Amino acid sequence: MKAFIKRIYGGPEVLQLEEVAKPVVKDNHILVKVIANSANPADSHILRGKPFLARFSLGLFKPKQLVLGTDFSGIVKEVGTNVTAFNIGDKVFGESIEGGAFAEYVCIKSRVCAKMPEHIDFPIMASIPVAAQTAYQALITNGKLQNGESVLINGASGGVGHFAVQIAKAYGAKVTAVCSSRNVDFVKSIGADSVIAYDQVNVHEHNGSYDVIIDTHGNLKHSDYTRMGKRGVMVGFTTMGHMVSVLLRKAFSKFPLTQFTAEANTQDLEILASLVKEGKIKVQIEKTFPYTEIPDAIAHIEKMRTQGKVVMVWNETL
Incomplete structure (x- = not known):
């Protein structure tokens, strides 16, 4: 599968689009085909390894997690053992604070995901989690x-x-x-x-x-x-x-x-999905990038002048 890899700390220019092995679904996880991502300041901090103290968990001299990315929405392709809340084919959104979401597939704990409301687009729900x-x-x-x-x-x-x-x-x-x-x-x-x-x-x-x-x-x-x-x-x-x-x-x-630092959980994501469905939350998407320009999307949010959200789409037909 295609994924954006960071082998060293640095700015968006260190990201490389590479072919890597598709993740194998784990117990209590689901494998999701990613349709859309959104960019967050957290992605930039993780990419640059800042603040420096964060490197004690991210990797002191080089990143432990090669694939960048937190927010995603997509379609469940495989379900791990002990997962009962999701089925193959479900449209889901969620947050991978450890990274790994800027890829064609992400293997993610089911407890940090929720089902998408009906009739809501993937880019909208990819904007929600973080x-x-x-x-x-x-x-x-x-x-x-x-x-x-x-x-x-x-x-x-x-x-x-x-x-x-x-x-x-x-x-x-x-x-x-x-x-x-x-x-x-x-x-x-x-x-x-x-x-x-x-x-x-x-x-x-x-x-x-x-x-x-x-x-x-x-x-x-x-x-x-x-x-x-x-x-x-x-x-x-x-x-x-x-x-x-x-x-x-x-x-x-x-x-x-x-x-505080926000912690992803299904309950909060379901509440937010309901607010989106009811029209009480309307996502402002300032700019949409194709997945090939994910480094440009990160550079865009680093300017700190974004109105609303920046999204990246893997399926250009959406």
């Missing part, structure tokens, strides 16, 4: 967002952010979004009640008051959380130094601030 699950777990699992509460979402136009706006609205929250002025209309169109353009208003001096602060961009200071919110969730970070600074201040503060 970004939408991160948004859901930030708001609901960690942020404990309740109906009627107010939430500030920093970085509201990107992959995680545009899902966070819609999920917050689906759960009955009043949403204030932070984005650039060029994305104000887009963020309003997906449900934000009010928008702060960070290139016109200094968010570090904003004195609004919110029940929950969600930072998907990763540039809020600890003082921003405590000034504006009752509780906070830090999703991303701009630099390792900034993250350490915030977490150090958190250690000496009673303010309820959570920093």
Whole structure:
């Protein structure tokens, strides 16, 4: 099968499209023929081996997992022993945080997959796993967002952010979004009640008051959380130094601030699939690449100006 291989750490230029052996299905796994992928900042971090501490799990001097890729959607071709939730021919989507998804086939644990809703396209569902699950777990699992509460979402136009706006609205929250002025209309169109353009208003001096602060961009200071919110969730970070600074201040503060890494699971994916089916989540796909241009897709998201999601399609007829 064809797959994008990374034998060394580096930028998108180190990815090579090669012929490799098709994975053999394992116990508790399913073998999926990949139809579509989406690109995430996590793919870039894994590709570059950054932050450096991550190499203790990724491979210190060279990558342990040769095939890059997290998000996918596709069709089940084989089912491993002990798998009862899926059958051959099912349309599924899921997340392989260990990598391996930028290939014609991926062997994946069944517990990190879910069935696709009927009549929803593969590229749409390939956009969901990492970004939408991160948004859901930030708001609901960690942020404990309740109906009627107010939430500030920093970085509201990107992959995680545009899902966070819609999920917050689906759960009955009043949403204030932070984005650039060029994305104000887009963020309003997906449900934000009010928008702060960070290139016109200094968010570090904003004195609004919110029940929950969600930072998907990763540039809020600890003082921003405590000034504006009752509780906070830090999703991303701009630099390792900034993250350490915030977490150090958190250690000496009673303010309820959570920093987490999303964990894929079928239950959350099924909830998100239902929200897509009901029209409460609409995926904004900024650009679609053929699978042969997956390195270009990674380079595109590294510019950090993406509105919504970037997808890659293996079957050009879709």
